[in-house]
Amino acid sequence: MESGSGLDPSKSKGSGSGEGKFGAFLKRVEPFLPRKELNPVELRSWAKKTGFVSDYSGETSTKLGETESSAFDLPKGRDHQTDRASSRQTDLDPILGRSRRSDIGSDPESKPGSIEEERGSNRNEAAETPLENEGGKISRDLENGCYYPGGGEGEGGGWPKPIVMKYGLRDDPPSYGPLIYYGLQHYLSLAGSLIFIPLVIVPAMDGSDKDTAAVISTMLLLTGITTILHCYFGTRLPLVQGSSFVYLAPALVVINSEEFRNLTEHKFREIMRELQGAIIVGSLFQCILGSTGLMSLILRFINPVVVAPTVAAVGLAFFSYGFPQAGTCVEISIPVIVMLLICTLYLRGVSIFGHRIFRIYAVPLSALIVWTYALFLTVGGAYDYKGCNADIPSSNILINECKKHAYTMKHCRTDASNAWTTSPWLRIPYPFQWGFPYFHMRTCIVMIFVSLVASVDSVGTYHATSMLVNAKRPTRGVVSRGVALEGFCSLLAGIWGSGTGSTTLTENIHTINITKVANRRALAIGALFLIFLSFVGKLGAILASIPQALAASVLCFIWALTVALGLSNLRYTQTASFRNITIVGVSLFLGLSIPAYFQQYQPLSSLILPSYYLSFGAASSGPFQTGIIQLDFAMNAVMSLNMVVTFLLAFVLDNTVPGSKEERGVYVWSRAEDMEMDPAMQADYSLPRRVSQFFGCRCCY
Numbered sequence: 001m002e003s004g005s006g007l008d009p010s011k012s013k014g015s016g017s018g019e020g021k022f023g024a025f026l027k028r029v030e031p032f033l034p035r036k037e038l039n040p041v042e043l044r045s046w047a048k049k050t051g052f053v054s055d056y057s058g059e060t061s062t063k064l065g066e067t068e069s070s071a072f073d074l075p076k077g078r079d080h081q082t083d084r085a086s087s088r089q090t091d092l093d094p095i096l097g098r099s100r101r102s103d104i105g106s107d108p109e110s111k112p113g114s115i116e117e118e119r120g121s122n123r124n125e126a127a128e129t130p131l132e133n134e135g136g137k138i139s140r141d142l143e144n145g146c147y148y149p150g151g152g153e154g155e156g157g158g159w160p161k162p163i164v165m166k167y168g169l170r171d172d173p174p175s176y177g178p179l180i181y182y183g184l185q186h187y188l189s190l191a192g193s194l195i196f197i198p199l200v201i202v203p204a205m206d207g208s209d210k211d212t213a214a215v216i217s218t219m220l221l222l223t224g225i226t227t228i229l230h231c232y233f234g235t236r237l238p239l240v241q242g243s244s245f246v247y248l249a250p251a252l253v254v255i256n257s258e259e260f261r262n263l264t265e266h267k268f269r270e271i272m273r274e275l276q277g278a279i280i281v282g283s284l285f286q287c288i289l290g291s292t293g294l295m296s297l298i299l300r301f302i303n304p305v306v307v308a309p310t311v312a313a314v315g316l317a318f319f320s321y322g323f324p325q326a327g328t329c330v331e332i333s334i335p336v337i338v339m340l341l342i343c344t345l346y347l348r349g350v351s352i353f354g355h356r357i358f359r360i361y362a363v364p365l366s367a368l369i370v371w372t373y374a375l376f377l378t379v380g381g382a383y384d385y386k387g388c389n390a391d392i393p394s395s396n397i398l399i400n401e402c403k404k405h406a407y408t409m410k411h412c413r414t415d416a417s418n419a420w421t422t423s424p425w426l427r428i429p430y431p432f433q434w435g436f437p438y439f440h441m442r443t444c445i446v447m448i449f450v451s452l453v454a455s456v457d458s459v460g461t462y463h464a465t466s467m468l469v470n471a472k473r474p475t476r477g478v479v480s481r482g483v484a485l486e487g488f489c490s491l492l493a494g495i496w497g498s499g500t501g502s503t504t505l506t507e508n509i510h511t512i513n514i515t516k517v518a519n520r521r522a523l524a525i526g527a528l529f530l531i532f533l534s535f536v537g538k539l540g541a542i543l544a545s546i547p548q549a550l551a552a553s554v555l556c557f558i559w560a561l562t563v564a565l566g567l568s569n570l571r572y573t574q575t576a577s578f579r580n581i582t583i584v585g586v587s588l589f590l591g592l593s594i595p596a597y598f599q600q601y602q603p604l605s606s607l608i609l610p611s612y613y614l615s616f617g618a619a620s621s622g623p624f625q626t627g628i629i630q631l632d633f634a635m636n637a638v639m640s641l642n643m644v645v646t647f648l649l650a651f652v653l654d655n656t657v658p659g660s661k662e663e664r665g666v667y668v669w670s671r672a673e674d675m676e677m678d679p680a681m682q683a684d685y686s687l688p689r690r691v692s693q694f695f696g697c698r699c700c701y
Helices: 018-029 040-050 062-070 081-087 110-122 130-143 176-189 193-194 198-204 209-233 248-255 267-291 294-301 304-316 322-346 364-377 393-398 400-414 441-468 476-494 508-515 520-534 535-546 548-572 578-599 611-616 630-639 642-656 672-676 679-685 689-695
Strands: 241-243 502-504
Touching: 081 193, 110 176, 176 193, 176 248, 176 364, 176 508, 176 520, 193 209, 198 209, 198 548, 209 241, 209 476, 209 502, 209 520, 241 476, 248 267, 248 441, 248 611, 248 630, 267 294, 267 441, 267 476, 294 441, 294 476, 294 642, 304 548, 304 578, 304 642, 322 400, 322 441, 322 535, 322 548, 322 611, 364 400, 364 548, 393 578, 400 548, 441 476, 441 502, 441 508, 441 630, 441 642, 476 502, 508 548, 520 679, 548 578, 578 611, 578 630, 578 642, 630 642, 642 689, 672 679
Parallel strands: none
Antiparallel strands: 241 502
């Protein structure tokens, strides 16, 4: 075979015209590089900068040609495959100027999408030889909907390897025992995200310990119901739905607004009803976004460079709350953080009876150990002070000798809560349990923006999870269906009164990665247990008794993990690109700095609010003043939210600054036509048969 025969039409003989061969070359290169950029010098420079190594084989032996022919004999009627492969092996090499290692063998008649589908269906056959294994790695990466020019996590900087799951989406364990175990395991690993939000918002609303227990029970009920709904009627990916940190910051903004600071009677119920009305309106907007197909259009503009800083900003929004609240009792908070780091980092590889206990159960294990340690401190008299009442720690502020100890007793003692004595054994959360919601334009506008950010967060989670479980990417219609169902789940949260909306938890990605279980049936069975436990009022009372300092310490770790998971979306892009670095850096910095500007307008807040709530008190006194009270509140609140500002900046910059699809790491979603012809994909994403028949075929996709 002559070098460069794939490029020079004059040198091609016997296998078709030179023009046809050059056209085939253009057709095959097109998915990676636009035709107008086929400049050998530029391509060679690009390959050097990004570290791209051609995976096309340069060997020309007959044996190699036969291997390639057998490995890629797709049922497309390919005749004389050996001759075609040998004439195409040098097509890309003269441009990149690199040695070739393997051939992905494409037919000029076949499209890249069809090649990906057929290679995915024959993945086991393609892994029998080293040569075929190399091509399979490329195929899997293309199926994952992303392109790694500089290599990924594979060996030697090569293509990243798929994670082996114990149980996939439809791989049911042989009996109910493992199903129950894996289902409960999933929720235990997410315990911090599921139960600690009420420990933040209820005390901020001056709610009682009994109210905290009731809200925790309500969240457990809603998590179970909404997760089951998503497993069967949403995207059908194994994702837990629950109270999201996306809604926590706006909830704190509403709670600390000037209107509610001066309330003395029924403050908890009044604020909760305000939050319920705002969440209901925001959820209806999200439902419309998904059900009308608008989300399918917006998906064209949502890419990793937008998702990464937005999700990271969700975690960074609480940096002023995290350790200042945890520091109220450092003898509890520091051991918790140290235990979490030891379990997740230093003991992550330790296996006990085949299970990596420390990595999977890091949060509940660390919290339980330190909670027990705090109990011994309390029982041992570490927080007993002469003349001070241990039963009602907050009352000690009235006694001069005990004023300096009241703060420590309230935040460090494990018996400071009276939730156990005031909560009933059986309590069933019911709709509108706090009263009928209030609907005000100012808070509704805030929640509409927040629901949009929650949808963007979920899009990144859908894509990452589909890659993690080695499934094909969902279609835009499936993503829209998932967003619409999340809106319905938030509607239920607003009706029941959990204080925050319900959405896909970003931490799902970490949980699936460490448990290696992606079975949605196990997730549904675990959700049934959550629903049952939500009726046990004393369980909510036990969880409500967790010291706030301990809860804040765990949340510090979870928020840091949220930041890391958000930034991990950049792995789909060219991370060394100056364009991407600038967009992410500017979005994150201004996303923190602009809200700080709005938060400094608090002439009265600093005298009333604790320091860790000051950043959430800008809505009533921010710089945006038009005389329209409702609009002023809404705009000041929106611009004081880090995640909203970060999203708006990243969205505008990523969609206006020029950049190639490879550089931006554009999400690749499956097409509805692909789903119609792929039974495996239908089994992964389509609605249950009776439901799809009721709504019509289009709802399946």
